[in-house]
Amino acid sequence: MSLNNIITEFISKAREEDNNLFPFIANKKVFNEEKDSVYYSGPYWDDQEIEAIFHSILKGKWLSAGESVDRFEKRFSKKFNSGHSLMVNSGSSANLVLIAALKKHFDWKDGDEIIVSCVGFPTTINPIIQNNLKPVFVDINWDDLNWNLDDVERKIGPSTRAIFSSPVLGNAYNLERIVNICSENKIELIADNCDSLGSKWNGKYLTDYAVASSCSFYPAHHITTIEGGMVSSNVEEIINLARSFAWWGRGCHCVGKQNLLANGVCGKRFDKWIEGYDETVDHKYLFENIGYNLKPADLQGAIGMVQLKKFDEVHSIRRNNKDQLDSIFQRINGLRTINELPQAETSWFGVPLVCESKAQKRSLVKFLEENRIQTRNYFAGNILLHPAYRKIDDFTKYPIANKVMDRVFFVGCSPTISNEMINYIEVIVDQFISTTKHQENNEK
Ligand SMILES: Cc1ncc(COP(=O)(O)O)c(C=O)c1O
Numbered sequence: 001m002s003l004n005n006i007i008t009e010f011i012s013k014a015r016e017e018d019n020n021l022f023p024f025i026a027n028k029k030v031f032n033e034e035k036d037s038v039y040y041s042g043p044y045w046d047d048q049e050i051e052a053i054f055h056s057i058l059k060g061k062w063l064s065a066g067e068s069v070d071r072f073e074k075r076f077s078k079k080f081n082s083g084h085s086l087m088v089n090s091g092s093s094a095n096l097v098l099i100a101a102l103k104k105h106f107d108w109k110d111g112d113e114i115i116v117s118c119v120g121f122p123t124t125i126n127p128i129i130q131n132n133l134k135p136v137f138v139d140i141n142w143d144d145l146n147w148n149l150d151d152v153e154r155k156i157g158p159s160t161r162a163i164f165s166s167p168v169l170g171n172a173y174n175l176e177r178i179v180n181i182c183s184e185n186k187i188e189l190i191a192d193n194c195d196s197l198g199s200k201w202n203g204k205y206l207t208d209y210a211v212a213s214s215c216s217f218y219p220a221h222h223i224t225t226i227e228g229g230m231v232s233s234n235v236e237e238i239i240n241l242a243r244s245f246a247w248w249g250r251g252c253h254c255v256g257k258q259n260l261l262a263n264g265v266c267g268k269r270f271d272k273w274i275e276g277y278d279e280t281v282d283h284k285y286l287f288e289n290i291g292y293n294l295k296p297a298d299l300q301g302a303i304g305m306v307q308l309k310k311f312d313e314v315h316s317i318r319r320n321n322k323d324q325l326d327s328i329f330q331r332i333n334g335l336r337t338i339n340e341l342p343q344a345e346t347s348w349f350g351v352p353l354v355c356e357s358k359a360q361k362r363s364l365v366k367f368l369e370e371n372r373i374q375t376r377n378y379f380a381g382n383i384l385l386h387p388a389y390r391k392i393d394d395f396t397k398y399p400i401a402n403k404v405m406d407r408v409f410f411v412g413c414s415p416t417i418s419n420e421m422i423n424y425i426e427v428i429v430d431q432f433i434s435t436t437k438h439q440e441n442n443e444k
Contacts, residue, residue: 003055003058003059004051007050007051007054007055008047008051010054011047011050011051030420031418031420031421031424033420033424033427035372036372037372037373037374038372038373038374038412038417038421038424038425039374039412039414039416039417040220040350040374040375040376040410040411040412040414041219041220041221041350041412041414041416042219042220042414042416043219043224043226043416044223044224044307044310044314044414044415044416045224048306049303049306049307052299052302052303052305052306053299053302053303055302056068056298056299056301056302057299060298060299062298063297063298063299064295064297064298065087065255065295065296065297065298065301066255066256066298066301067256067257067298067301068298068299068300068301068302068304068305069087069255069256069296069298069300069301069304070255070256070257070301071301071305072087072225072300072301072302072304072305072308073085073086073087073230073301075305075308076230076232076304076308077232079308079311080197080198080205080207080232081205081207081208082207082213082232082233082234083233083234083235083236084232084233084234084235084236084238084239085230085231085232085239086230086231086232086239086242086243086246087225087228087229087230087296087300087301087304088228088229088230088231088242088246088294088295088296089227089228089229089294089295089296089300090216090218090227090228090229090294091123091192091194091214091215091216091217091218091221091228091229092123092126092127092216092229093229093246093292093294094194094214094215094216094229094230094231095123095124095126095127095192095194095214095229096123096126096127096130096131096245096292096294097231097242097243097245097246097292097294098127098190098212098213098214098231098242099114099127099128099130099131099133099164099190100127100131100241100242100245100289101212101231101238101239101241101242101244101245102162102188102190102211102212102238103131103133104241104289105235105237105238105241106161106188108133108161110132110133111132111133111134111159112133112134112159112160112161113133113134113135113136113157113159113160113161114128114133114134114135114136114160114161114162114163114164114190115135115136115137115138115152115155115156115160115162115163115164116128116135116136116137116138116163116164116166117137117138117139117140117146117147117166117168118137118138118139118140118382118383118384118393118395118398118401119139119140119145119147119168119378119379119380119381119382119383119401119404120166120168120192120379120380120383121166121192121194121195121379121380122380122383122386122388122389124164124166124192124194125383125389128164129392133161134159135392136155136157136160137155137384137393137398138151138152138155139151139397139398139399139400139401140400140401140404141400142400142403144171144173144338144341145168145169145171145338145352145354145378145404145408146167146168146171146173147165147173148400149173149174149177149178149181152178152181153181156181156185156187160185160187161187161188162187162188162189162190163178163181163182163187163188163189163190164190164191164192165178165189165190165191165192165206165210166191166192166194166195167195167196167199167206168195168349168352168378168379169195169348169349169350169351169352169378169410170195170196170197170199170346170347170348170349171196171199171338171340171344171346171348171352172196172199172200172201172206172340172341172343172344172345172346173201173341173344174201174341174343175201175202175204175206175209176201176202178209179209188210188211189209189210189211190210190211190212190213191206191207191209191210191212191213191214192213192214193206193207193213193214193215194214194215194216194221194229195216195221195349196346196347196349197215197221197222197223197311197347198222198311198314198315198347199344199345199346199347200344200345200346200347201343201344201345202343203345207232211233211235211238212231212232212233212235212238213231213232213233214229214230214231214232215229215230215231215232216228216229217229217230217300217304217307220349220414221349222311222314222315222318222347222349223304223307223308223310223311223314224303224307225296225300225301225303225304225307226300226303227296227300228296228300228304240253241289243255244288244289244291245289245291245292245294246291246292246293246294246295247291247293247295248287248291248292248293249287249288249289249290249291249292250284250285250286250287250288250291251273251283251286251287251288252264252266252269252283252284252286253265253266254266254284264283264284266283268283269282269283269284270282270283271283273286274286313415314415315347317415318347318348318349318413318414318415319346319347319348319413321348321351321412321413321414321415321417321422322348322351322413324422325351325411325413325422325425326339326351328422328425328426328429329351329353329411329429331429331430331433332360332364332429332432332433332436333356333433333436334355334356334357334360335353335354335355335356335360335364336353336354336356337351337352337353337354338352338354348413349413350376350410350411350412350413351410351411351412351413352378352408352409352410353408353409353410353411354407354408355407355408355409356407357407358406358407360407361406361407361408361409363432363436364409364432365409367428367431367432367435368411368428368432371428371431373411373424373425373428374411374412375409375410375411376409376410376411376412377405377409377410378404378405378408378409378410381401381402381404381405381408382395382398382401382402382404382405384398384401385402385405411425
């Protein structure tokens with residue numbers, strides 16, 4: 001019996017014995033509206049990912065990042081127009097080594113400034129601080145909930161080195177304008193693309209406009225490798241530096257099979273690598289950077305290759321679910337949804353909902369959650385309001401970000417949300433509308 005048949009048989013037997021196995025497997029499970037939850041996202045998987053995991057474990061020689069990760073990096077680069085990519089163990093790690101690599105590549109000094117939005121995910125900001133650079137915050141717009149480009153321009157000063165863009169929920173904004181701002185001021189555009197994989201502006205990926213980018217493969221994201229992340233750039237040195245930071249700080253760049261070459265890809269593995277030390281040193285043990293170990297397992301690369309094939313389907317289901325959910329939620333009096341701009345083709349991470357008041361957000365979130373429909377905050381809202389960031393800047397200077405805390409949240413549009421689930425959401429939203437009307441009438 002071939003390995004493939006053994007694995008397939010194992011999966012189908014396991015399923016026969018327990019129907020609840022593999023709970024997220026793409027739309028195969030019937031939704032029971034009496035007791036099932038509508039998760040805001042989750043792995044869009046089927047047997048292919050499980051098979052890839054088994055293959056990788058049963059056939060892998062080293063199990064840590066190797067051939068599968070190498071192949072995934074190359075295919076990911078091809079799919080998303082990047083010259084080079086490095087896979088790491090999370091999107092947060094991707095941001096950490098991305099900023100470390102850029103700092104070294106561009107020779108940024110401690111205290112140099114990077115502009116970021118104060119509304120977003122903490123690990124877009126943390127690597128700036130962790131790399132001894134200074135985050136300079138800008139507020140967002142109330143209309144599209146993306147950062148305010150006039151504010152971005154105002155905050156540029158003599159110490160600004162880059163703008164770190166991270167459109168929340170993947171919603172594309174005017175990339176041409178930000179590219180112009182960057183080139184006029186001779187600063188770099190970096191993209192945290194964790195929420196925006198596949199989002200386009202004027203037909204080009206958001207990452208096409210940036211010098212380098214990061215991406216997350218956490219299960220909530222467009223594609224998942226359980227945990228995982230990617231750093232991509234057309235500048236090979238940036239990716240080599242990122243790899244060094246992610247692989248203990250070492251100088252050697254050999255990946256997968258290249259490790260079997262007696263003299264490595266550099267062709268001079270054993271050489272006088274250390275200045276002032278007159279003996280030969282193995283390049284594998286030459287440390288050029290103060291690094292970390294942020295490598296993924298090889299099975300994550302194997303999953304990534306299967307997931308990548310599903311990306312186009314994921315992109316169109318996310319867009320379709322977002323449209324349907326927009327029209328359902330728009331029925332609620334006073335509630336606003338966010339449209340993409342005409343030049344954008346957004347690969348939505350979620351469906352942002354803007355409530356008319358704090359009270360409306362509170363009651364709608366409660367109603368949805370009580371009916372097992374997951375909701376999520378607009379990430380951290382204003383990050384500067386959180387305990388860890390209170391001393392970094394004064395949160396009261398960012399009024400729109402504070403308004404987001406009060407009035408914005410999102411629901412999912414992941415492909416794990418089936419049409420049956422959308423029908424269920426519609427029923428619950430209609431119940432909310434009639435309950436609210438009833439309460440209003442009683443109060444009159
Ligand atoms: C914009 C953004 N950046 C970074 C991250 C961190 O990614 P990870 O959870 O893979 O560490 C996230 C997480 O969801 C995110 O939304």
